[in-house]
Amino acid sequence: MGDIFEGFEKKKDYLVCIDSDGCAMDTMDIKHIRCFGPGMVQEWELWKWEEEAKFIWNKVSLYSMTRGINRFKGLYETLKYVNEHITPVEGLPDLEYFVTDSGELSNPALRRYIEKTDSPMLKKCLHWSEMVNAEISQLTQNDRLAFPGVRENLELISRRADIVVVSSATPEALREEWENNGILQYPALICGQDAGSKSYCIGRLLEKGYDQEKVIMIGDAPGDMKAAKKCGILFYPIEVRKETRSWEKFRKEAMEAFFGGSYKGEMEEQYIRSFEKNLA
Ligand SMILES: [Mg+2]
Known part of the structure; x- marks a missing residue:
């Protein structure tokens, strides 16, 4: 296992980790x-x-x-x-x-x-x-398209945060899919299945010196949430069947709250309740 984390440098105070399948990509x-x-x-x-x-x-x-x-x-x-x-x-x-x-x-x-x-x-x-x-x-x-709004979100996020893809897909598939959708320039690093589990990857990224309250995982599965919580970082859910709306809400509401320090607490809990209800 090559250590892809060694070459990664923290450039901004905030870090946004993003899952790919079912979260950024409609796959x-x-x-x-x-x-x-x-x-x-x-x-x-x-x-x-x-x-x-x-x-x-x-x-x-x-x-x-x-x-x-x-x-x-x-x-x-x-x-x-x-x-x-x-x-x-x-x-x-x-x-x-x-x-x-x-x-x-x-x-x-x-x-x-x-x-x-x-x-x-x-x-x-x-x-x-x-x-x-x-x-x-x-x-x-055409069967591997990013959800509407993902590109716009990435553009806005990238102005203030480092972006890392944290996924359990193969790194080759991830690169290909992100490149074909014209969004490969946004993540500073792509962690695929060979990089280790999601919680392991987040843990390695935290070692670069981010404050846990300034790190968020955006994901579509309970496993993404578990990895985030295990590492003490925030979680924003992309809800199945409502992915476009979820990305829109991130852009309009959660992103500002995250950067302003008010996502943690009430707002995160509300999003998580809705996420769990959607999967009940
Ligand atoms: Mg996923």
Whole structure:
């Protein structure tokens, strides 16, 4: 793991950390609705219950407090529901074993479990995961657009704060997406999945000398909020299905409050309550 933080310098008093997928970029819905859910229906032959199965997938991965869940955990939660309420799913304990036992939930980790167990269920999971990756790589640039208002926000934020992308996507995808949207000039640093967890990245950035009250994480998932709170910084939510409005509210209300020191407290709590209600 190369240390990308070493070359980073604090230039302003304020720091704004921004998540990418589903926050700056309108990429979450399309990946789940077009690739993950239908792929699961295909792999587990759930045609007869297609709508319900996809509904559960989307609920788990996009529209509830588990938004942003790892794909294998999301698959386990969804297939567990299918098994209990719709139709039996074979080999579910093998997937449960993988998601609870393996520290790393990735295709390479899954391959190691397949070698160890020779489980048909885990083979299906890998096939599904690879098929979905192939489909996601086929999405065009038009399927990876920044939400309206993101560029304008970045422009305004950049006048007063350092900007860092804190994401669990690959750094290559992040660079490509931010560049294609003409916004790559704003972040001073891009932290992708190889940089470490979000809380680790925020922690490393804080070591550069920012006051925690002058650092905010903008994100769309409860995991972003957890990372922010773990590091003692502020959180501003981009709400799913209301992303454009969320960015507009940041520009019109929260940004000034953040720079003026009045975001912390009542205002942040209100935004967080609304965020949690939206995912309830
Ligand atoms: Mg996100």
